[in-house]
Amino acid sequence: MKLEGGCYCGKVRYQAEGEPMMAAQCHCRECQYISGGAPNMFVAMPVDGFKYTASQPKQFSRSDLERAVTREFCPECGTHLVTKVPGLPAVVLKVGTFDDPSLFNPQMAIYTIDKQAFHQVPDGMPAFERLPGR
Incomplete structure (x- = not known):
């Protein structure tokens, strides 16, 4: 799969190729901060x-925080593009930064222990209080 995307103002662009490792919605409290209150929709590639193609x-x-993630965002418009987790390849x-967000096909909902009453998990979608297998 090949995904291309970028920030709101168009300054920072990226390209990601390979087999998606996970496609999910995350309900953790940290993602709620980043998303403005909603679950965070993501694909791990x-x-x-992965490479940045512009800026x-x-x-x-x-x-x-111990093992804090690194968040990457546009220095101009502030769009959060990527998260990097220590030890995760x-x-x-x-x-929301994909050129074609319709390519997103979520497999699961994670960290539902922090889910808000207004968050929706589609019927039949596997949901986990934390990460699968924990």
Whole structure:
């Protein structure tokens, strides 16, 4: 699969190729901050198939958390594009930044332990309080 996307203002662009490792909606509290309150829709793609094709993002990691993720965003418009998790050979792409978001086919809902009453998980979709297998 090949995914292309970028930020709202168009300054930062990316390309990701490979077999998706996970496509999900995340309901964790941290994702609620990033998304503005909704679940975070994402696709995890292999890190070696990912590259920025226009400009470079700014990065942010919380210094007060053990194993903090790194969030990459446009320095101009602030669009959150990618999350990188320590030790995970993947880039977590935000579906809203895809050129064609209709390519998103979520397989599961994760971190539903933090789900808000107004969050929706489609009927029949596997849902996990944390990550599958934990």
